[in-house]
Amino acid sequence: MTANASTNAKIDASPSGMQEVEKRPKNGAEILIQALHDQGVDIVFGYPGGAVLHVYDAMYKNPIRHILTRHEQGAIHAAEGYARVSNKPGVVIATSGPGATNLVTGITDAMIDSIPLVIFTGQVATNVIGSDAFQEADIIGITTPITKHNYQVQDVNDIPRIVKEAFHIANTGRKGPVLIDLPKNISTAIFDETKANVPDEVYLPGYQPNYKPNYLQIQKAIQAISEAKKPVVLVGAGVLFADACDELVEFVEKYRLPVVTTLLGLGSIPGTHELNYGMAGMHGAVVANDAITKSDLIINIGSRFDDRLTGDTSRFAPEAKIIHIDIDPAEIGKNIRTDIPIVADAKEALKALLKNDFKAPDTAEWIDYLNKVREEYPFWYEADDKEVLPQQIIELIHKITNGDAIVTTDVGQHQMWAAQYYLQNHSHQWVTSGGLGTMGFGLPAAIGAQFAKPDKKVISILGDAGFQMTLQELALLKEFNLPVKVIIINNAALGMVRQWQELFYDGRYSQSLMPVQPDFVKLAESYGIKGYRIQTIDEAEKILTEAINSDEPVLVDCRVKQLENVYPMVPAGKALFEMVGVKKF
Amino acid sequence: MKRVITVTVINQSGVLNRVTGLLMKRQFNIESITVGHTEQPNISKMTLVVNIEDDVKLEQLIKQLSKQIDVLKVNDITDKSIVLRELALVKVVSPPNLRLEMNAIVEPFRPQIVDTSKNVVTYQVVGHPDKIDAFIELVRPYGIKELTRTGVTATVREVQQSFYESAPLSLLK
Ligand SMILES: Cc1ncc(C[n+]2csc(CCOP(=O)(O)OP(=O)(O)O)c2C)c(N)n1
Numbered sequence: 233m234t235a236n237a238s239t240n241a242k243i244d245a246s247p248s249g250m251q252e253v254e255k256r257p258k259n260g261a262e263i264l265i266q267a268l269h270d271q272g273v274d275i276v277f278g279y280p281g282g283a284v285l286h287v288y289d290a291m292y293k294n295p296i297r298h299i300l301t302r303h304e305q306g307a308i309h310a311a312e313g314y315a316r317v318s319n320k321p322g323v324v325i326a327t328s329g330p331g332a333t334n335l336v337t338g339i340t341d342a343m344i345d346s347i348p349l350v351i352f353t354g355q356v357a358t359n360v361i362g363s364d365a366f367q368e369a370d371i372i373g374i375t376t377p378i379t380k381h382n383y384q385v386q387d388v389n390d391i392p393r394i395v396k397e398a399f400h401i402a403n404t405g406r407k408g409p410v411l412i413d414l415p416k417n418i419s420t421a422i423f424d425e426t427k428a429n430v431p432d433e434v435y436l437p438g439y440q441p442n443y444k445p446n447y448l449q450i451q452k453a454i455q456a457i458s459e460a461k462k463p464v465v466l467v468g469a470g471v472l473f474a475d476a477c478d479e480l481v482e483f484v485e486k487y488r489l490p491v492v493t494t495l496l497g498l499g500s501i502p503g504t505h506e507l508n509y510g511m512a513g514m515h516g517a518v519v520a521n522d523a524i525t526k527s528d529l530i531i532n533i534g535s536r537f538d539d540r541l542t543g544d545t546s547r548f549a550p551e552a553k554i555i556h557i558d559i560d561p562a563e564i565g566k567n568i569r570t571d572i573p574i575v576a577d578a579k580e581a582l583k584a585l586l587k588n589d590f591k592a593p594d595t596a597e598w599i600d601y602l603n604k605v606r607e608e609y610p611f612w613y614e615a616d617d618k619e620v621l622p623q624q625i626i627e628l629i630h631k632i633t634n635g636d637a638i639v640t641t642d643v644g645q646h647q648m649w650a651a652q653y654y655l656q657n658h659s660h661q662w663v664t665s666g667g668l669g670t671m672g673f674g675l676p677a678a679i680g681a682q683f684a685k686p687d688k689k690v691i692s693i694l695g696d697a698g699f700q701m702t703l704q705e706l707a708l709l710k711e712f713n714l715p716v717k718v719i720i721i722n723n724a725a726l727g728m729v730r731q732w733q734e735l736f737y738d739g740r741y742s743q744s745l746m747p748v749q750p751d752f753v754k755l756a757e758s759y760g761i762k763g764y765r766i767q768t769i770d771e772a773e774k775i776l777t778e779a780i781n782s783d784e785p786v787l788v789d790c791r792v793k794q795l796e797n798v799y800p801m802v803p804a805g806k807a808l809f810e811m812v813g814v815k816k817f
Numbered sequence: 818m819k820r821v822i823t824v825t826v827i828n829q830s831g832v833l834n835r836v837t838g839l840l841m842k843r844q845f846n847i848e849s850i851t852v853g854h855t856e857q858p859n860i861s862k863m864t865l866v867v868n869i870e871d872d873v874k875l876e877q878l879i880k881q882l883s884k885q886i887d888v889l890k891v892n893d894i895t896d897k898s899i900v901l902r903e904l905a906l907v908k909v910v911s912p913p914n915l916r917l918e919m920n921a922i923v924e925p926f927r928p929q930i931v932d933t934s935k936n937v938v939t940y941q942v943v944g945h946p947d948k949i950d951a952f953i954e955l956v957r958p959y960g961i962k963e964l965t966r967t968g969v970t971a972t973v974r975e976v977q978q979s980f981y982e983s984a985p986l987s988l989l990k
Contacts, residue, residue: 376831
């Protein structure tokens with residue numbers, strides 16, 4: 233690897249040397265970097281190694297902003313965070329073998345949550361592929377089930393076309409991760425422009441996502457909506473990916489339709505909007521689950537009826553007709569029977585619905601009912617003067633940031649509390665791992681989000697356990713002076729696991745307590761980041777205000793009550809109307 | 818229920834892996850799969866025979882396959898007029914004294930003898946998989962030494978017979 237690296241080491245890296253570079257023939261690595269520029273890529277998250285040395289060398293000569301994370305998993309979650317808030321594809325580079333396999337969790341996460349990513353992995357040279365060469369991994373085989381598509385480049389002249397196709401596939405239709413595996417010898421091979429076959433417009437005969445809704449289906453939907461007495465619009469991330477939030481709000485206001493969202497659909501309509509009845513599902517609001525249960529018409533826009541949303545599917549929305557709008561035809565009818573399927577982009581479908589003026593359903597009574605349920609069954613906790621409650625911390629964060637911050641979370645109890653108590657004002661300010669539930673996601677995702685929106689306040693709400701899965705990325709906060717606010721909801725436990733063990737395993741806390749933790753404040757300080765600690769509720773507001781209003785990265789270790797549970801809850805396998813931990817006020 | 822599904826794909830490396838991997842991931846039970854080139858360059862066709870529980874699962878299978886970038890077309894041809902064919906090579910123990918008898922018995926299946934040795938005959942039999950099953954049952958008592966089957970390939974007939982037109986002709990009704 234050193235020998236190869238030194239062969240190209242003499243090229244002038246200064247911008248004035250670039251003219252010269254332009255004239256001589258280019259190798260695959262240089263073409264790759266050029267292709268990224270052509271795609272308008274402004275940031276790449278990655279980690280170098282032997283098989284991508286040429287790519288990194290090309291990047292040195294033709295600079296593209298590259299963020300060196302401390303682990304490849306950090307790079308891919310950062311790219312996901314970037315993609316979520318910018319609504320543009322995230323780009324990742326890793327070397328062959330272990331570099332590539334370290335991406336697997338993030339790729340799976342992006343696949344299940346439909347996050348557009350383009351991922352480049354190095355590969356051993358084509359003449360040794362299949363020989364168990366040093367740092368060889370069959371990343372195409374490994375990622376086939378977890379990518380929307382993948383490519384192994386076999387010919388240097390294919391690079392521009394493949395890159396163009398990859399961005400197209402990742403960022404159209406139902407979005408998702410696309411991986412390009414680049415053997416080392418292809419990155420050094422000389423590119424011949426006359427043999428590159430790059431179409432102006434990508435045309436893939438086997439990939440023609442349908443954006444425009446079918447006219448007749450829209451008419452059927454309109455009729456069903458007009459006739460409904462208890463309609464509910466269920467919103468998933470599809471609305472955010474389609475950038476259809478304005479249309480959504482216009483539509484539901486025009487026809488006075490109550491809205492509930494999935495975990496990933498949060499932010500599609502402001503958290504405090506009068507027609508927003510909150511998140512539905514396992515830890516959703518009582519009113520949201522009740523609305524679904526009593527509804528006579530569910531209008532699902534861009535949600536895939538995940539089991540955490542539906543509970544027992546056979547008893548989901550038992551009285552409702554179902555309209556399902558989704559860009560991915562395979563989602564329609566997969567989990568829940570559908571009466572009116574509409575394969576379309578959420579924005580196009582909403583526009584089509586808005587274009588028709590139709591008779592509004594009479595929802596006044598239904599809305600009155602829901603308002604009453606919302607008032608009687610809010611999220612609740614019982615404050616305690618001895619210990620800080622995690623919910624109180626989230627409420628304070630909400631108060632201090634006015635609901636305007638970008639919030640990233642990890643996975644577990646704190647994630648659910650953040651979803652319940654951090655009411656968001658805008659779209660694209662909520663970054664969480666939904667379908668895969670990937671611990672270790674929150675901190676690197678916050679880094680990517682902050683790079684995407686340097687002027688926005690980014691709050692990363694993490695569990696003490698999940699934080700420790702990717703805490704090495706703290707180094708980036710210091711290195712790039714990213715003013716991310718890392719808030720650790722520290723219950724010295726794998727809280728969500730502990731909760732299930734308390735409720736369903738008679739309190740046998742098998743491997744879910746973490747009595748020994750590092751001193752998180754000192755840990756932050758060792759990374760050159762200011763650390764705070766909150767131990768009482770009396771000091772919480774002052775410390776959080778100071779920390780959040782700081783212009784610098786900070787970490788706040790919030791010592792919270794260990795035995796607090798997330799309620800209400802639909803136990804696994806139960807129906808949405810079988811929630812426990814419900815309290816009437 | 819058994820369904821015959823054809824999948825037209827771009828002949829890219831990895832496409833077979835994508836299709837079979839998908840079937841495995843989504844827990845579909847493949848009975849047979851065949852692949853080969855078509856009349857168009859760079860386009861291959863797979864014929865799958867799968868066991869499927871219900872219509873919802875069948876719809877999922879078709880949609881999930883269609884979603885693959887390199888998949889051009891997916892057709893469930895089970896309920897059409899189709900030609901289904903499979904080839905089997907069957908090595909049967911056949912001592913010289915029984916050979917004439919055997920050849921007479923298998924005659925209606927029109928197998929070809931593609932190899933012989935002192936005590937073994939290799940038959941090649943082509944036809945609908947049911948016919949091959951019947952052939953195998955027929956020769957089983959003589960002792961099957963080895964059996965290989967290609968799996969089913971299929972094509973849709975040019976003239977489709979409508980179910981409603983053909984039904985009155987049925988002797989059972
Ligand atoms: C990578 C990974 N491993 C295991 C799990 C299972 N799991 C879900 S929540 C959870 C506990 C998380 O604890 P912590 O990060 O402290 O958050 P808390 O629930 O306490 O808020 C675990 C282990 C997971 N989601 N992801």
